[in-house]
Amino acid sequence: DNSTVGDIYGFELFLDHKFSNNFQGFMSYTLSRSTRTPEGEPTELFAFDQTHIFVLAASYLFPRNWELGVRWRVISGSLDTPIIGATFDTEQDEFIPINGDPNSERLPIFHQLDIRLDKRWVYKAWTLSAFLEVLNAYNRGNVEGFNYNFDFTRRDEVQSLPIIPNIGVEARF
Numbered sequence: 248d249n250s251t252v253g254d255i256y257g258f259e260l261f262l263d264h265k266f267s268n269n270f271q272g273f274m275s276y277t278l279s280r281s282t283r284t285p286e287g288e289p290t291e292l293f294a295f296d297q298t299h300i301f302v303l304a305a306s307y308l309f310p311r312n313w314e315l316g317v318r319w320r321v322i323s324g325s326l327d328t329p330i331i332g333a334t335f336d337t338e339q340d341e342f343i344p345i346n347g348d349p350n351s352e353r354l355p356i357f358h359q360l361d362i363r364l365d366k367r368w369v370y371k372a373w374t375l376s377a378f379l380e381v382l383n384a385y386n387r388g389n390v391e392g393f394n395y396n397f398d399f400t401r402r403d404e405v406q407s408l409p410i411i412p413n414i415g416v417e418a419r420f
Contacts, residue, residue, distance in 0.1 A: 253283035253293055272305030292350045298323040312367040317360065324354030327392065333399035342398045354392070357407075360384045373420045382411040 264272050277300040281293035294348025299322065306316035329347040336343050363380035388406040395402045 249288040251283050253281065255279060263408070266308070269308040271304070272303070272306075274304075275302045276300070294350055296323075296350070297325055299398050302309055302320070312369065313325075314365040314367070317363070319360045320357070321356060321358040324356050324390070325392075326350035327352045327354055329361055329401070330399050331393055335398075342420045344399045354390045357387065357389045357417075360386055368394045373418060376417045376419075377415075378417075380413045380415075382413065383409060386410045 248276040249362040257277060259275060259277045261275045262273060264270070278298065278356040279296075279300075280298060281296040282290050283293045284290045301321040301339055302318065304316065312363045317332055328349050329352045332345040333342040334341050334345065335341075359382070361380065361382045362384050365376055368375045386409055388404075388409075390404045391407050392405045393402040394405055
């Protein structure tokens, strides 16, 4: 719907450290606010507003082309429209949810640690890399939303993915 207008404002701080003694890393922090004003409606937070985003990443290059990297992210919880009650529709024989104010509730803060180990082999005309990474290394159960029971009187958290180990190979020519 293109009849909605909105505003986004904020700032970002980014500190970068290039290789020094085989170490590199960066830190970034973003503070922002995203609002929208549907036609004829009051201004509200945009559904994808994320007020705070903090990322810390670092890697160390070991001898023989081994590299170990980590990334830690902390992000304001996503917005949610709560269900504040329900009515029973006798014709459909089901409960119909009653929504609260749009995007009036924020989910808990999201944070996650990812770790990656790379090995690179360099040949004359191409490079081969293999990696092992672990996403969500400390198995944080970040809340992604809610599931409600049949009459909307109870809700349960829907959590993000658990620890995810990945193995990969990449060839560059």
